[in-house]
Amino acid sequence: MKTLAEIRNDFPILNAKVRGKELVYLDNGATAQKPAVVIDAINTYYKDYNSNIHRGVHHLSQVATTAYENAREKLRGFINSPKLEEVIFTKGTTESINIVASCFGRKSLNKGDEVIISAMEHHSNIVPWQMICDEREAVLKVIPINNNGELLMDEYKKLLSDKTKLVAVIHISNTLGTINPVKEIIDLAHQKGALVLLDGAQAVPHIKVDVQDLGCDFYAFSGHKIFGPTGVGVLYGKSEYLNDMPPYQGGGDMIKEVTFEKTTYNCLPHKFEAGTPNIVGGIGLGVAVDYMQEVGIDLIHKREEELLAYATEKIVKVEGVRIIGEAERKASVLSFVIDGLHPFDIGTLLDQLGIAVRTGHHCTQPLMSFFEIPGTIRASFAFYNTKEEVDKLISGLERALSMLR
Numbered sequence: 001m002k003t004l005a006e007i008r009n010d011f012p013i014l015n016a017k018v019r020g021k022e023l024v025y026l027d028n029g030a031t032a033q034k035p036a037v038v039i040d041a042i043n044t045y046y047k048d049y050n051s052n053i054h055r056g057v058h059h060l061s062q063v064a065t066t067a068y069e070n071a072r073e074k075l076r077g078f079i080n081s082p083k084l085e086e087v088i089f090t091k092g093t094t095e096s097i098n099i100v101a102s103c104f105g106r107k108s109l110n111k112g113d114e115v116i117i118s119a120m121e122h123h124s125n126i127v128p129w130q131m132i133c134d135e136r137e138a139v140l141k142v143i144p145i146n147n148n149g150e151l152l153m154d155e156y157k158k159l160l161s162d163k164t165k166l167v168a169v170i171h172i173s174n175t176l177g178t179i180n181p182v183k184e185i186i187d188l189a190h191q192k193g194a195l196v197l198l199d200g201a202q203a204v205p206h207i208k209v210d211v212q213d214l215g216c217d218f219y220a221f222s223g224h225k226i227f228g229p230t231g232v233g234v235l236y237g238k239s240e241y242l243n244d245m246p247p248y249q250g251g252g253d254m255i256k257e258v259t260f261e262k263t264t265y266n267c268l269p270h271k272f273e274a275g276t277p278n279i280v281g282g283i284g285l286g287v288a289v290d291y292m293q294e295v296g297i298d299l300i301h302k303r304e305e306e307l308l309a310y311a312t313e314k315i316v317k318v319e320g321v322r323i324i325g326e327a328e329r330k331a332s333v334l335s336f337v338i339d340g341l342h343p344f345d346i347g348t349l350l351d352q353l354g355i356a357v358r359t360g361h362h363c364t365q366p367l368m369s370f371f372e373i374p375g376t377i378r379a380s381f382a383f384y385n386t387k388e389e390v391d392k393l394i395s396g397l398e399r400a401l402s403m404l405r
């Protein structure tokens, strides 16, 4: 088992100085830092075997293809997908959701059909559904939440009907930290014959995700939030549904045969991977999930739970702080507001101390409207964060308050 010091050593940026101060990086919900093994894998690809994949007969192309496809296998194992072909490389969560909205929507949504999302969705799990529902004259329904930031499951049950074709919900809220009861959500949807997509962008960094155990039909996540590169992510989908959907984009790699009269499409996963993909991104992401597994997802979860409990206990003692998101089951996301002060001002002052937090609406504007606030200050912890960093956040906040009040 790696010690915390060893883990921190694995991430070169954690030694950085910001404005002359030691960096305290608490913006992991936006993007996580990269361990040296990932950075090295990216370097090695460009130094030693940069080449386009699939179809190449030459050596470098074969090496790159093998590395890319091995990475797909690693990701399959990471989420326990039963089939390799069900793991599609995408640009990230946003593209993964857009693929399902656009392709499932075009094939399966008709006038009067219904799609259900929730009040705590990230914009990337709202807007694609609005767009396709508009186009297909389908109806978008929203599961409401309570003041703690928990889904109202009784209201969800009432929204489900024979018209429901798909339910798309966030697994863990990026703004509130709420861990949603997704198994129950899936079971209830399936009883009505509806499919379920989970936005797992904030779940895979924190908890073990097993798509077979969950029983979801689609699962979307981004590489950069799990210590991999930006511009790469995954869409998991059950092959029976992916096979049934039209392709997302046309171009190279997604075809079997092209004539001017008719094109036939490639098999999964390539049918949804038109054009040269983010090869180095996929390879780097494979190394990132290896790294997470080496550290141990259970250990990651345990460390982060401890950090969240410690930070929550400390922050409620800061005068005027109100936590936004007090669900019973939470991941290591701590959003809060401070009476009479704008989150942006607090974030700017914390930055002067080398402390990186996120301020604003976190791409969840409807959630901000629900809580009647302009935004929050969000500290989001990863397993490499420490209690000393939490202490710096608290003293930084107190200092900011004394300056602003």
Ligand code: PLP
Binding pocket: 029, 030, 091, 092, 093, 094, 095, 122, 124, 125, 170, 172, 173, 174, 199, 200, 201, 202, 222
């Ligand atoms: N969904 C959630 C819950 C997120 O937190 C994010 C990013 O913050 C996204 C979707 C979008 O991810 P990406 O920008 O990597 O596509």
